[in-house]
Amino acid sequence: MLKEIEIQNFRCFEQIKISGFERVNLIGGKNNAGKTALLEAIFLNVVPEPSSILLLRELRKESLLAMKAMPDKAWDNLFHVLEKDKSILIIGTDENNDTNQFTIQPIDPKIIDRKTLNLSTSHTNKSNESTFWVSSSTDLLIASSKGLINVNGDTDGITTDSIPTTGEVPIIPSFIRISGKELTQAYDRARLDDKDSEVLKAFQVIDPAIESVESFSIGEPTLYLRRKGEKRLPLSLFGDAMNRVAYIMLKLVNAKHKILLIDEIENGIHYTNHRNFWRILFRLAVELDTQIFATTHSLEMLQAFADVGLEPNQECSSAYFELARKPKTNQIIGIRRDLETLNYALEHQKGVRGE
Structure with a gap:
């Protein structure tokens, strides 16, 4: 079970470290506070495959035609403020203090070949480390020690990972x-x-x-x-x-990965049903040994989450994480709130969604 994640140079995150994840985790914050990006970072850390990078493009509805028209900008959206001179680094730590490290960095497509991949990965990558290279060329390649993916669907004969459908991965978009x-x-x-x-x-x-x-x-x-x-x-x-x-x-x-990532969990669900829905999720998370991360904008969903988590004999551990920006630096931080603290803030109408 994931207990902590550290993210560098990914999406809206320059650098952030969030600790104290529980069995069920709810994430709130203003628009553009990094809620969806946090789910994406967790997804990449849990499913470190070249195809996962492509799937993020699919989920964000990023146009393949636009990528082909501007190949030098094809992967810019992955990097914080387009800083492609710095690698993306995502480090996840579980309850046993074991870590998984996921790295993405640009590479010149002219030097991507089997020999380069073998030399790059044979002495740098441990079993719990995954390094990927994205090339800004008309080929739009993603390279790793597992081989190459050509976004256009072609293969160079090394190894090509299939692009999964949304049904095969543990992330549920909002829309x-x-x-x-x-x-x-x-x-x-x-x-x-x-x-x-x-x-x-x-x-x-x-x-x-x-x-x-x-x-x-x-x-x-x-x-x-x-x-x-x-x-x-x-x-x-x-x-x-x-x-x-x-x-x-x-x-x-x-869920084969024993994790579920849900963006804007409240969508379509009437507020009067929130508590009973959380009760099912809390129970199944324990019974299926699966960790849940969900985002929300809904105050009703937040209150229902706190109420269910604080019910007597509740066996499922849970926590709320508020993403907000520092006023002076504009850097995103993650604030962990236990359910008692969250409930107190809700009862006294204090800001708990990045306010």
């Missing part, structure tokens, strides 16, 4: 609506592991009248829900909240 086919496939995986009942319970938080979930593969695989006394209907007809909850729950019960 995405997943396809019915992908949700159905994820549900069938959960059903195979006898975890499908948890998905039904989550649906019932939003609509207690839901009594069954079924998957059918007639034409395109589709999930159907049935309310008491009504005919089954496809999930797509039940609105954004149901689709969002389905995606979160299926990601959680199928």
Whole structure:
């Protein structure tokens, strides 16, 4: 379980170190305070693959055509204030004080070859260190000791990692609506592991009248829900909240990396359902031995998080992290609040979202 992360020269972070992560972690702050970037840094540290760098571009909806048109600026958005003369460094530390180090640095595409990679990695990379090079050329390459990825989809014959779909990674963006086919496939995986009942319970938080979930593969695989006394209907007809909850729950019960990253967790979920939704997440985080990181702008979601975390006999550890900028330096810092401190601040209407 991740307990601490240190980030240098990545996105909006010049340098930041955040400690004290628990089983379930909620992250707040103003716009452009680094909430999404923090999730991305955790993702890169947990899944240190060349394809992970590409996936961040996909999730940010960065245009491949724009990258091709301006290859010298293709990877600028990864680096703090475009400082590509400095490497990106992300160091994660777990509860056993073991560390994983993830590094990204630009490299001249003319010198990327098998010999260069072998020489660069054979004596510098330990088993818990991952170094990647991004090249600003018309080829738009990502290189590592595992081989090369060409963003255009070609390969130079070394080793090419496939670009994963959003369903294969532990991060849930704030805006995405997943396809019915992908949700159905994820549900069938959960059903195979006898975890499908948890998905039904989550649906019932939003609509207690839901009594069954079924998957059918007639034409395109589709999930159907049935309310008491009504005919089954496809999930797509039940609105954004149901689709969002389905995606979160299926990601959680199928999480092979034992971590789940959720951006703007409140999206689509009515505030009256926040507490029951947190209760499910807290319980499953313990039962599935999975760590959860979520961001929010919602005061109601924050209050529900504190209330559930402070309930008697709550077995799941949790903490709140507020991201804010220092007035003098504009540097982002992370402030950890235990739930008692958070609840006190909420009750006395003190600023807890970067104010």
